[in-house]
Amino acid sequence: MRACDGETEEWERRWHALAGELAARSAPDHAPTDDTPPPYVGLAAFQPEDAERFFGRETLTQQLLDKVADRRFLGVFGASGVGKSSLLRAGLIAQLRRSAAEPPVIVMTPGPRPIEECAVQLSGLTGRPAASLLAELRADAANLHLRVRQALADRRATDLLLVIDQFEEIFTLCRDPRERELFINALITATHAPTSRSRVVIGIRTDFYSQCAPYPELAGALQDGQILVGPMTTDQLRRAITEPAVRLGHTVETSLLVTLVADSAGEACVLPLLSHALLATWRRRRGNTLTLAGYQAAGGIQHALAHTAETVYQALTDDERDLVKDLLMRLVALADDPGDGEDTKRRISRDELPADPRIRNVLERFAAARLITLDGDSIQITHEALIRCWSRLRDWLTTNRENLHLRRHLTEAAEDWEALNRDPGELYRGNRLERVRQLAVGNPATLSPREQAFVNASIAAETDHHAEIRRHTRRKHLLFAMLALVVATGTAVITMYPTSQGSGNTPCWTSFDPVNPEGAPMDQYYRNCEKAERRVAAVDEEDKYQHKTVFDLQPDEVAHWRWNSTTKDHHYTTVYVTTRGSGR
Known part of the structure; x- marks a missing residue:
């Protein structure tokens, strides 16, 4: 296709659609219909309860346990897709829960408001209302240390383990520099105080390492307290592929194992793609055997994820496809410079979505395919591999990048406006309002109720402002006309009647x-x-x-x-x- 100057991406989409249709037709002949739980988690990270099927990271898990016992602050660095989240949950936390001490563990992701998230998670340990803790943490970073000490006053033999996964969200999602700095200071104070009862482990992508440097205390804590997670070795890959299946009574064809290891070896970010391909292959298994034919039908490591996403997308109606386009682009945090960083996933709440009843069906379809994760009121892409591997999503992000930045600013501005009791001073005006007005006219169904209310209020305020300007101009012109009339009348009077003889x-x-x-x-x-x-x-x-x-x-x-x-x-x-x- 490239030699003929053909549209390779368009043909790739057609191939995925055809493959999905063929797979759907062949599925009844090969895929068992029982409700046997799968041995693989797909794109999702392994959780502590998945420890029985988590293999290949035993040595690294032990190193992590030793480091945590030795240091109070530890950074776990690795590329996206290398398995940091699974290591922290199914490795570190699962092992600690099996230990005799069984220390209290809090797992959190920062999100756009890390102090608030920390207060919510800490309230379960301290028994204090989250709102009260939030006020205390914002008042003084040292209060995190004090509240942990108070909560563990009767458990002198153990410390709190605070695991903060996806720590890069304090840079990608948190827009308030003061809150970011306060959160970092709270963690450093809690772990470096002489009477500390806290241990903190952060999981962070390696491409955000340099963004830690502007915070001297954080950079100092990471200087000697870090572990780098690299790609799995050949033996580790073999165990990660075969052991989960064997535990459930399945076997993996030798030819499939050889192909999987060859396709995965040396690739740092391949684990979510491998796990997804294994899950898709398991769904196409023959009896209890995972076959090379099933793996190839799924699209292999390189195409299985894109194939799954395209299959779900093609099954939607045209209107639902417009909704899913808006949904997925909302779930991506854009890199400031696409050439110097990768786009990352973004967790949102349901009230950020358009008020369209069809959105529920779209969410359920993509969640059933494990492409997105629904957790209470929050929604997020299951893994950033979807952003890298699905060409359709990449195209959307590339062609709509300027509008996406504008849209993200609109979302944040509407949130701030709502948080400030709809303060008129927060409304858009001028050129920014005109750009958003054009965006809203072109895509009215994709605005959330809050965003639509914000745009409507901005337009109304701008209209009132222009009307007031016109009224002021008319009054000024009338005043000038009256002054001119007075001057002309006075001049005429003076000319006609001399002031003295x-x-x-x-x-x-x-x-x-x-x-x-x-x-x-x-x-x-x-x-x-x-x-x-x-x-x-x-x-x-x-x-x-x-x-x-x-x-x-x-x-x-x-x-x-x-x-x-x-x-x-x-x-x-x-x-x-x-x-x-x-x-x-």
């Missing part, structure tokens, strides 16, 4: 002139002045060029003349007249 009927031919400070006789400037019955004409006879200015004054009312001389090229001459008295 002088004495005598003979004009004075001398006057002070700034150009003539010595007071020379005015007749050196003015050669002739001719009086008419209701007019006064001034004539310059030196250059034989006559200029006339006519005034509605009686000749005997003229006291002083001042001639502002001009050249012949000018068409106008100014004559300043001073009447007898103080008028001008």
Whole structure:
């Protein structure tokens, strides 16, 4: 296709759709219909209760246990898809729960408000209301340390283990720098205080390592307290593939095992893809045997995930496809610079979704395929591998990137507006409002109720603002017109009725002139002045060029003349007249 300049991505979509149709037709012949629990978890991370089918990380789990016993703050770094979350849950936590001490464990992800999430999780340990804990933590970072000490006062032989998975969310989802810094300070204080009763383990992607550097206490804590999770070895892959199936009485064809190891070896981010491909292969098993044919029908490691996503997508109606496009793009946190970082998954609440009854069916379809995870009120992509591997989703993110940034800002602005009791000062105006207005007109069904209310309020406020400007402009114009009328009327009155009367009927031919400070006789400037019955004409006879200015004054009312001389090229001459008295 590339050699012929063909549309490879379009043909890839068609291939996935055809493969899904063929798989659906062949499924009844090969896939058992019983409710046997699968040996593989697919895209989802292993949980503590999945420890019986978690294999391949035994050595690393023991190293992690030793590190936690030795240090109070530990960072677990690794690429996306290397298995950090599974290691923390099905490895570390599962082993601690089996130990004699069985320390209290809290597992959390930061989300957009890490302090709030920490308060919610800590309330179960302390017995205090989450709202009260939240106020205390925001008031002073040291309160986390104090509350943990208080909660464990009767359990002197153990410490709290606080596991914070996906720690990178404090950089990708938390928009408040103060809350981010406060959360970090609370963790550092809780683990570094002389009377500390806390141990903290954070799981974080390696590409966010540098973002920890601006926080000196965090960088110092990670300096010697970290574990790097790398790809599995060949032997570890073999155990991860075969042991879960054997435990449930299944077998893996040798040819399939060889192919899986060859396709996975050396790949750091392959584990969720491998687990998903194994789950899809198990669903196509022949009896109790996972076969190479079933693996190939599923699309293999490279295409099984995209094939599953495309199959679910193609089964939707056209309207539902528009909804799922908006849904999945909401579930992605965009990298600031696509060339310097990867897009990550984003957890949202249901009230961020459009108020459309069809959205429930879309959610259930994708959740049933384990492509997204529904947890109470929250929704998230099960694994970021979906962002990397499904070409349709990648295309959506690429072609709509500018609008997505605008849309994300709208979502956050609407949340802030709601949190501040719909403060009018938070509303959009100007160019930003115009861009959002165009977005809303083009995609009205994709706005959540909160976003729609925010846009409507912004438009109404902008309309009122422009109306007030027009009213102010009209008032200003009216005022200027009235002032002009007053000035014109006053000028006319002054012209028609001199303010005072002088004495005598003979004009004075001398006057002070700034150009003539010595007071020379005015007749050196003015050669002739001719009086008419209701007019006064001034004539310059030196250059034989006559200029006339006519005034509605009686000749005997003229006291002083001042001639502002001009050249012949000018068409106008100014004559300043001073009447007898103080008028001008």
